[in-house]
Structures are given as C-alpha cells and as structure tokens.
Amino acid sequence: MTDTPETDSGRHTTGDERLYRLQQRLAEFAAARGWEPYHTPKNLAVALSVEASELVEIFQWLTPEQSARVMDEPDTAHRVADEVADVLAYLLQFCQVLGVDVLDALAAKVERNELRFPVTGPTTAHRHSSE
Numbered sequence: 001m002t003d004t005p006e007t008d009s010g011r012h013t014t015g016d017e018r019l020y021r022l023q024q025r026l027a028e029f030a031a032a033r034g035w036e037p038y039h040t041p042k043n044l045a046v047a048l049s050v051e052a053s054e055l056v057e058i059f060q061w062l063t064p065e066q067s068a069r070v071m072d073e074p075d076t077a078h079r080v081a082d083e084v085a086d087v088l089a090y091l092l093q094f095c096q097v098l099g100v101d102v103l104d105a106l107a108a109k110v111e112r113n114e115l116r117f118p119v120t121g122p123t124t125a126h127r128h129s130s131e
Helices: 015-032 041-059 064-068 074-098 102-116
Strands: none
Touching: 015 074, 015 102, 041 074, 074 102
8 A cells, every 4th residue: 555645547646746736726726816916926925934933833832842742632733734734835836936846946955955964973963954
C-alpha cells in the first residue's frame, strides 16, 4: 500500500501534482469571487504574515513541553491545522502571482543551506539556518 493519493481515474499523483492542483483551485476560488485585483504581491505577503502570526499566537505562552504536545488536544490541533492551511494557501497564491515555483525555490534554498552549514562532526545546536 502507498501513501500517495489517487486521482479520480485511480492513478497515483505526486506531491508536485497535488500542489499544482491546489494552487489552481485557490486561483479559481479567488477568480470566481472577483478577488484577483486584491491578490497583489504586497497584499498576499501581508495576509501571509497575518496568518503566520495567528499560528504563532497559539503557541505564544506555551512552554516548550506544552508546545510539543499541542496536537494532542483536538480543539488546539484543529486550530493549528487551520492556521497551517491558511499560511500555505497564501504562500501558494503569492508564489503563483509572482511566478515562483515553490518546490524549486525550497530545493534551491536547502542546497544553499547544505553548503552554508556543512556537517563537520557531531550534530551541534550552535547555529540555526535563520542566522
């Protein structure tokens, strides 16, 4: 058995295809409501930031231990999943408007980080990729 979702025709889809279809679905959703004029790079970047902040808000006062168990509580797990979906939706719309292939951009960034932060011995927690 595979974890790869199936299409209506029964053939398996890749993550790339699923991502593309979701991006198209988001574009169609916005177009059907006449929202394209509002989906500028600036507005989508702001919306993405707002949704990311709503995700952060869930974790704001939690201890590290509590944050590690956040998905154990159904109501909180649902809130986390909803905010993750909102963040991803705005990121995909942002990428579509600007013509950024999100998977290619991520792969290139991982490659740069692998060069920037080579493994030189035992795993250390001295520096993070955001530094």
